[in-house]
Amino acid sequence: MGNTSCYPVATGCNQFWDMGLRPSGPQLALRVCIKPNVSQLSIGARLTGFDVDDEIAILKLELAAGFDTLDWRMIPQLSHSEGNQAMSATSRRPPPDWLIQETPRTGFQKRHNWRATALACDPNNPERLVETVCLVQAAKEPSDRIASTYSDNLKDAWNTASYANRFNLHVTQQHGKADTNPLIAVQVCIPVVCEVIASTTPHWLAAGDFVTVCAYPQQEVQKFIFDGNEPFQDVPQAFFHYAAATSGGKDIVWDLQGCREQNSGTYLLVDPVVRRRPPATVRNLFFATVGNERGLGKVSPNPKQIDLLHPKCTRLCETFDPERLAAYGKGAGFACFQ
Numbered sequence: 001m002g003n004t005s006c007y008p009v010a011t012g013c014n015q016f017w018d019m020g021l022r023p024s025g026p027q028l029a030l031r032v033c034i035k036p037n038v039s040q041l042s043i044g045a046r047l048t049g050f051d052v053d054d055e056i057a058i059l060k061l062e063l064a065a066g067f068d069t070l071d072w073r074m075i076p077q078l079s080h081s082e083g084n085q086a087m088s089a090t091s092r093r094p095p096p097d098w099l100i101q102e103t104p105r106t107g108f109q110k111r112h113n114w115r116a117t118a119l120a121c122d123p124n125n126p127e128r129l130v131e132t133v134c135l136v137q138a139a140k141e142p143s144d145r146i147a148s149t150y151s152d153n154l155k156d157a158w159n160t161a162s163y164a165n166r167f168n169l170h171v172t173q174q175h176g177k178a179d180t181n182p183l184i185a186v187q188v189c190i191p192v193v194c195e196v197i198a199s200t201t202p203h204w205l206a207a208g209d210f211v212t213v214c215a216y217p218q219q220e221v222q223k224f225i226f227d228g229n230e231p232f233q234d235v236p237q238a239f240f241h242y243a244a245a246t247s248g249g250k251d252i253v254w255d256l257q258g259c260r261e262q263n264s265g266t267y268l269l270v271d272p273v274v275r276r277r278p279p280a281t282v283r284n285l286f287f288a289t290v291g292n293e294r295g296l297g298k299v300s301p302n303p304k305q306i307d308l309l310h311p312k313c314t315r316l317c318e319t320f321d322p323e324r325l326a327a328y329g330k331g332a333g334f335a336c337f338q
């Protein structure tokens with residue numbers, strides 16, 4: 001887990017939110033119901049350490065201004081005149097139209113994003129409690145706070161972490177390091193899904209609601225790959241290209257956001273999106289070839305769109321796709337879909 005501190009507890013961990021450890025008491029009690037389908041050995045995943053049926057006390061839940069960027073992809077499209085206004089890297093802005101058209105969950109799933117202090121059993125020592133700073137996310141609409149709401153978020157985090165694992169191994173190999181001491185350039189926060197089992201703030205979250213929890217210790221979420229207005233940073237740019245290239249242009253990891261950790265230099269990503277190329281059905285092929293001419297069927301990102309997000313290659317890109325072709329699905333052995 002990330003920044004942690006330990007609390008010795010003589011009586012064990014069950015029901016610890018009733019024990020009055022803090023004068024104000026915890027705000028929420030959660031129970032983990034879905035844990036990630038990710039190997040503990042993955043060096044692309046940042047896990048919470050929580051297991052199914054673990055119980056977590058949320059001591060403090062706060063809205064963090066630095067998390068506003070997490071909502072940018074849910075912002076409705078601006079009108080034409082608003083869209084023409086100059087935008088800085090930090091200004092609030094909507095996602096590119098072509099990216100959200102085929103990514104339904106960016107359109108409906110408005111969420112709350114809280115910074116939380118969680119207290120749970122140390123997985124390595126059940127006699128101790130460990131405090132962890134987390135990101136708690138919940139659908140804004142109470143009726144959407146069911147476990148299945150978050151399934152796309154989980155799958156995209158798992159998938160991005162799988163690319164990050166291979167990317168880190170590639171970076172390690174390029175630096176001539178042994179696998180036993182790998183370089184971790186990129187890691188993805190992997191959430192668990194939890195059910196609220198008790199709440200002192202039912203106006204925010206009530207018992208029976210489902211939320212996600214991941215170990216994200218920072219106070220801000222910075223955009224690395226979103227709409228092309230981000231400051232160019234070599235590692236996230238190379239990672240974006242790596243995922244596109246190694247999937248033959250099939251998967252685009254998008255909305256890469258998070259922080260760069262000061263001590264390790266690792267880019268810690270949170271809540272990414274994987275935009276998948278649709279299967280090669282007759283309908284999709286028709287719209288890919290005919291629809292795009294009319295501006296209708298934007299079923300697959302074209303090279304111009306990839307170039308917008310990844311305007312130039314880094315030195316690292318040259319080690320896996322020197323001709324910049326595999327990212328577009330045009331590499332040797334990859335099916336061309338354009």
Ligand SMILES: [Zn+2]
Pocket residue numbers: 237238241310312313314317
């Ligand atoms: Zn590149």
